[in-house]
Structure formats: C-alpha cells, structure tokens
Amino acid sequence: MEDYGLVSIITPSYNCAAFIGETIESILSQTYQNWELLITDDCSSDNSREIINEYCARDSRIKLFKLEKNSGAGVARNNSIEEARGRYIAFCDSDDRWYPDKLEKQLHYMEAKKCAISHTSYMTCDENNNVTGIIVCRKRECLTSMCKDDKMGFLTVIYDASIIGKVFMPSLRKRQDWALKLMLLKKSNVSYGMKEPLAYYRKREGSISNDKRSLIKYNIAVYRTILGWSGIKANLFFYFVFMPTHIKKLMFVKYINR
Numbered sequence: 699m700e701d702y703g704l705v706s707i708i709t710p711s712y713n714c715a716a717f718i719g720e721t722i723e724s725i726l727s728q729t730y731q732n733w734e735l736l737i738t739d740d741c742s743s744d745n746s747r748e749i750i751n752e753y754c755a756r757d758s759r760i761k762l763f764k765l766e767k768n769s770g771a772g773v774a775r776n777n778s779i780e781e782a783r784g785r786y787i788a789f790c791d792s793d794d795r796w797y798p799d800k801l802e803k804q805l806h807y808m809e810a811k812k813c814a815i816s817h818t819s820y821m822t823c824d825e826n827n828n829v830t831g832i833i834v835c836r837k838r839e840c841l842t843s844m845c846k847d848d849k850m851g852f853l854t855v856i857y858d859a860s861i862i863g864k865v866f867m868p869s870l871r872k873r874q875d876w877a878l879k880l881m882l883l884k885k886s887n888v889s890y891g892m893k894e895p896l897a898y899y900r901k902r903e904g905s906i907s908n909d910k911r912s913l914i915k916y917n918i919a920v921y922r923t924i925l926g927w928s929g930i931k932a933n934l935f936f937y938f939v940f941m942p943t944h945i946k947k948l949m950f951v952k953y954i955n956r
Contacts, residue, residue, distance in 0.1 A: 706784030710774035714792035831955035835891035
C-alpha cells in the first residue's frame, strides 16, 4: 500500500463514554495505518478519559490531551490541531465512525486529483447504530456554494496542511465546523467530493447540531466573522439565500431516504 504521509485525526471529547470506544475502534481498523489520533477532552465528567487512556496504553498512535476548563468543541479541536504532526488533517468526532478503508480510498483520491481538500458522502445512524439514511455529497464545493449552505460532512473532510498550512477553528461556540470549511475554501478554492459513503454520522437526541433554531445567530456570526460581511448583508443572505437552499437540501435528503 502506498504511503501518502502521516494523517493527524482530530477528535474532541466530552462525556462520550457511550460511543468513544466505537470511534477509536473504527480508526484502529483503518487499512491505511500511518495515522495519529489526537483526542482532546473538554473536561468530561463521565469515564471518557479512562476509556481513552486504555486505548492510549494499547497503541502509541493514540494521544489524549485535557483542557483546563470546559471550552467547547472548537477549542478542543484547535488543541489537537496544534499538536498535529501530520501532512494531512482529518476530523472524526467522538460519536462518529469511519469505514475501514476511508483513509486509504480518500488519500488515493486526493493524490489522483492533486487537491488540497476533499470530502465524501456518509451514512447517518441513530444512537443504537441503526442506519437511518445517506447524505450524498456533490462532486465539488467552492466558497460560493458553501456560503449558501453547508454541504460537506465535517467527519469526512481531509485537508493537506503541507499545501495550505494548519487552519484553526475560529472562536465561535457553535457552527465553527462550517466556519473552518469556509476558511479552508478561502485558501484552496475547491474541495472535491467522493460519492462513495465512507463514514457514519450519529444523530443524537438533544445534541447541539439538532437544535437548529438556536444556530441561526451563529450562522449569521459566521458570515460576519469569517467573510467580513455587514450585519445587514449577513441577515439578508441568511434568510433569502441560505434558508431556501437549506430547505431544498433537506427535501432532497428526505426524498432519497424514503
């Protein structure tokens, strides 16, 4: 198997004891083995760290860091990115999973495309690992298309830090994953998408990402913070461009998952 270089996998952890073992096992099962898993714990109150430490003892490629105070997933991810040594930066949250051949196939795809950013389609599942649907990505996304709606699953994104450097998440409590993708596209113009699903995204009841209404102000904050738009432009774009595009996407996802 060709060695494309070290992949640094960025994982934030917070009270994820029920799922973190499955996440780590999916990384350990990768057919491409040149990786490091950098987990930053955001002051969990359950036994997440004990579980992670057991894996650290088994495999030196897994490393655990701990924040001094609860600061959110963005800060936790940034801490891991700071520690990253790899050519490639990839993301897998503490309740998601990868297909065993995700890294092998996606890195081969990036090498063939000579691209700095890529993403893939992915499956959705519930808290009991029952598959609930598929999210099919488009062949490519650019800054303009991603402003209209977030169409790249964060758990599938890989970027080549040797080309665009390390890119850190902005200091937003929510929607910082979408903001980071916009920042990446500002640097490299395009992300190429693999139609094949290569990951499982877990939908959990009561999660931040499921509370759509509370995210509105953060969506607008992304436009203002990352793109430097005025408040008027950000609000108008959100309600008259983002929302119609997002609703259309949801209808399409519902249609293909009937």
